[in-house]
Amino acid sequence: MEVSWSLVFYTLFVGMGMGAFGYVAITEWLGTAQRSRLAGSIIALVAMAVGGVSSALHLGHVERVANVLANLSSNISQELILVIAMGVFVVLYIILLQVGASDILRKIIATLGLIAAVGLAFMNGQIYVLQARPAWNTILWPLIYTASAAVLGLFTMYVWTAIRKQEDESVIKGLNTGALVAVGVQAILVIAYVIYLSVAPFPTESRSPMRLLGGDLALIFWLGVVVLGLIIPILLTFRSRTVKPGMSFLTTAAVGLLCTFVGAVAIRAIMYGLGTSIQQFL
Amino acid sequence: MTQYAILLDLDKCVGCHSCTVACKIENDVQLGRFWSKVHQIGPSGTFPDVDMYFLPVLCQHCHDPECVRVCPTGASYKREDGIVLVDHDICIGCQYCVLACPYGVRVFNEEEGVIEKCTLCAHLIERGDQPACVKTCIGKARIFGDIDDPESEISQAILAAGGALHTLADVGNGPSVKYILRRSTWRS
Numbered sequence: 001m002e003v004s005w006s007l008v009f010y011t012l013f014v015g016m017g018m019g020a021f022g023y024v025a026i027t028e029w030l031g032t033a034q035r036s037r038l039a040g041s042i043i044a045l046v047a048m049a050v051g052g053v054s055s056a057l058h059l060g061h062v063e064r065v066a067n068v069l070a071n072l073s074s075n076i077s078q079e080l081i082l083v084i085a086m087g088v089f090v091v092l093y094i095i096l097l098q099v100g101a102s103d104i105l106r107k108i109i110a111t112l113g114l115i116a117a118v119g120l121a122f123m124n125g126q127i128y129v130l131q132a133r134p135a136w137n138t139i140l141w142p143l144i145y146t147a148s149a150a151v152l153g154l155f156t157m158y159v160w161t162a163i164r165k166q167e168d169e170s171v172i173k174g175l176n177t178g179a180l181v182a183v184g185v186q187a188i189l190v191i192a193y194v195i196y197l198s199v200a201p202f203p204t205e206s207r208s209p210m211r212l213l214g215g216d217l218a219l220i221f222w223l224g225v226v227v228l229g230l231i232i233p234i235l236l237t238f239r240s241r242t243v244k245p246g247m248s249f250l251t252t253a254a255v256g257l258l259c260t261f262v263g264a265v266a267i268r269a270i271m272y273g274l275g276t277s278i279q280q281f282l
Numbered sequence: 283m284t285q286y287a288i289l290l291d292l293d294k295c296v297g298c299h300s301c302t303v304a305c306k307i308e309n310d311v312q313l314g315r316f317w318s319k320v321h322q323i324g325p326s327g328t329f330p331d332v333d334m335y336f337l338p339v340l341c342q343h344c345h346d347p348e349c350v351r352v353c354p355t356g357a358s359y360k361r362e363d364g365i366v367l368v369d370h371d372i373c374i375g376c377q378y379c380v381l382a383c384p385y386g387v388r389v390f391n392e393e394e395g396v397i398e399k400c401t402l403c404a405h406l407i408e409r410g411d412q413p414a415c416v417k418t419c420i421g422k423a424r425i426f427g428d429i430d431d432p433e434s435e436i437s438q439a440i441l442a443a444g445g446a447l448h449t450l451a452d453v454g455n456g457p458s459v460k461y462i463l464r465r466s467t468w469r470s
Contacts, residue, residue, distance in 0.1 A: 004377075042419060043348070057377055058375060058376070059374050059375050059395075059397055060373070060375015060376075060377075060390065060391075060392075060394070060395025061373065061374045061375050061395045061396070062374070063376045064355070064372070064373075065374060067354075067355035067356075067372055068354040068374065068376075069354075069357045069372055070354065070356040070372070071353060071354050071355065073351070074351070074352050074353060074354040074378070075354075075378075076352070077354040082353070102406070106291075106350050127378070128381070129454075130348070130381055130382050131348065131384075131453035131454065132348060132382055132383060133381065133452060173386070174354050180413060189283035212381065229308045247442055266395035275381070277385070277386060277451075277452060278384050278451045279384045279385055279386070279450055279470075280451075280469075280470065
């Protein structure tokens, strides 16, 4: 199947925004990174806007987008509701930050935003869980999209925090550890998906794991997903856990973000490549 | 209930593609887009035991269509007579239905920004006529009718087909279009 690049970048940027705001919400509960919360919220809004523009490029009639709420059982309708909810919570949170609202009020809105962020990142992948396309018909895709959102959001905040240098070193070390864990989870999910492909129902050559491991998708899988998307970020963040205090984390953060961005594009492109129909003549 | 559908006797289909052409002419389907296609399945086997047949594929007007279930706008809908249609005044061209349909029979009209597909020539049916592909078939391989009416010609033919009756892949959507194939091994 042809890659829908507008949707690839939609889920990528929306995921990045969800991950960034998810981080902000978690710092609310941890009581850390106070000076990064406004930036994280604005990054989330900007990323959502970029993703929204990319999504609009995919539609034949963007001016009719309100029609999307006509069938609430559709995943796309639920996705739009989550986008709206997310936008409202992030804007509300920014207002609360600006007016110096109470901790508890900020925590409530941040938590609601976190729930919406996780839901939206999950829904970005859930949309592709379709019976007609056996390689997509697994909960692993929504989980991969959710993990991808966490990875991109954490590395984005990691870069911001490393550039601004306004936070304690414990904050940046926390981001480093969080990014390492998120990429580790992503690695487990990717391995699980390759295993799923080998046991998935309705096997055909077009959905074979051999396409990833040694076939036409091998280059994008090994180089894009595995080396750039997983191994390099894991090595960088693992190494940064043990360095001496005072070291610059910017290299780890920037290279990690760049690599995971490429990895996120690659895994989405592979998803389209494997998305053949259950009907064999197609 | 009514469920209009088409029964295709593949033993009679010669792969002339006249159904594809008739569909394009009747529905003004633009160059490069198809609402109905004829696939060649095979040849398979080893000479002299080779096997091949033609498989015309159109919207299956499913009992429980995935395209209708996933459509966020309600533009894709199923009529009381079982025909699945797309309301072009509502469709936003998100193409989610294209992904959800197992049969690749929905096409995106880039000029109009909407999804289009086989309508079973609903405009002809409404005036008591038959779909263009049925009327034009040179091998009389197609029977149109109500498969929920046990007395209809199509229902009788389905009943008579016995084990030679086939459908395309069914993931719970229940394709209404049926196929008869006796002379070859069904590989679709």
